[in-house]
Amino acid sequence: MGIIQTQDFGIRYGEKVILAHANIDVPEGRFFAVLGENGAGKTSFIKALIGQNQQINGQIQLNTTKVGFVPQFRDITRDYPLSIAEFVGLNYNQGWRLWLNKQERAAVFAALKRLDLSDMADKRLGLASGGQKQRAFVAQALVQQPDLLILDESTASLDHEHKVALLQTIKQLQRETQLTVLFITHELKLVSQFADGYLFFENGHVSQGEASELQSLTTQITNIHEEDEVRHV
Numbered sequence: 001m002g003i004i005q006t007q008d009f010g011i012r013y014g015e016k017v018i019l020a021h022a023n024i025d026v027p028e029g030r031f032f033a034v035l036g037e038n039g040a041g042k043t044s045f046i047k048a049l050i051g052q053n054q055q056i057n058g059q060i061q062l063n064t065t066k067v068g069f070v071p072q073f074r075d076i077t078r079d080y081p082l083s084i085a086e087f088v089g090l091n092y093n094q095g096w097r098l099w100l101n102k103q104e105r106a107a108v109f110a111a112l113k114r115l116d117l118s119d120m121a122d123k124r125l126g127l128a129s130g131g132q133k134q135r136a137f138v139a140q141a142l143v144q145q146p147d148l149l150i151l152d153e154s155t156a157s158l159d160h161e162h163k164v165a166l167l168q169t170i171k172q173l174q175r176e177t178q179l180t181v182l183f184i185t186h187e188l189k190l191v192s193q194f195a196d197g198y199l200f201f202e203n204g205h206v207s208q209g210e211a212s213e214l215q216s217l218t219t220q221i222t223n224i225h226e227e228d229e230v231r232h233v
């Protein structure tokens with residue numbers, strides 16, 4: 001049984017149809033790229049999946065309650081007061097508890113270690129580099145050992161070297177812990193080196209495919225963009 005399954009699933013906002021007749025089945029333990037143009041419906045779909053979008057029809061099933069989500073935008077300015085470890089530990093904090101128990105602390109440090117942040121656990125997050133911040137965001141999402149990790153454009157603001165490093169870490173995690181990863185991105189060429197499947201949102205539909213098809217999808221989409229650019233000259 002797949003970890004994510006939909007049957008004749010759709011999303012509409014009023015009269016506007018975002019997605020229709022979606023039938024997908026994402027197997028457990030895989031790394032899936034979530035692709036599509038701006039406004040194609042990727043975020044709407046993810047929100048529906050985690051129960052934050054009720055403007056839906058048909059069936060959508062998520063076969064786990066343990067989901068880690070790394071959102072696209074985080075407002076972490078230089079004066080943000082928490083250390084990286086405290087920030088990662090916020091996953092346990094419901095706004096009323098100031099300290100963690102022994103087990104929770106151990107889970108925080110395990111997540112920091114996974115993301116190679118042990119040496120900078122006490123560094124203030126506001127002063128961390130872009131790459132370190134992204135790793136802290138992922139560590140926070142991992143603390144409660146999710147079965148499904150969803151990342152929304154986590155590599156968008158990083159330079160190439162840090163993009164690759166973050167993807168390598170996530171790939172290793174997925175392989176070693178049987179985590180299912182949904183990686184929302186516009187960086188097709190980059191993610192095609194790591195993903196073993198994809199969901200592609202386009203014109204109100206979603207298609208699902210294997211890693212072997214990602215290369216041709218990349219070429220197809222790149223060609224469309226190049227044609228558009230030529231037309232606009």
Ligand SMILES: Nc1ncnc2c1ncn2[C@@H]1O[C@H](COP(=O)(O)OP(=O)(O)OP(=O)(O)O)[C@@H](O)[C@H]1O
Binds near residue numbers: 013018037041042043
């Ligand atoms: N709550 C809402 N009410 C009405 N329209 C919405 C709502 N949320 C999103 N939309 C619209 O639905 C469409 C799909 O948006 P969505 O954010 O899901 O796309 P996306 O593929 O995630 O885009 P991006 O890559 O830019 O993040 C867009 O046209 C957007 O303006």
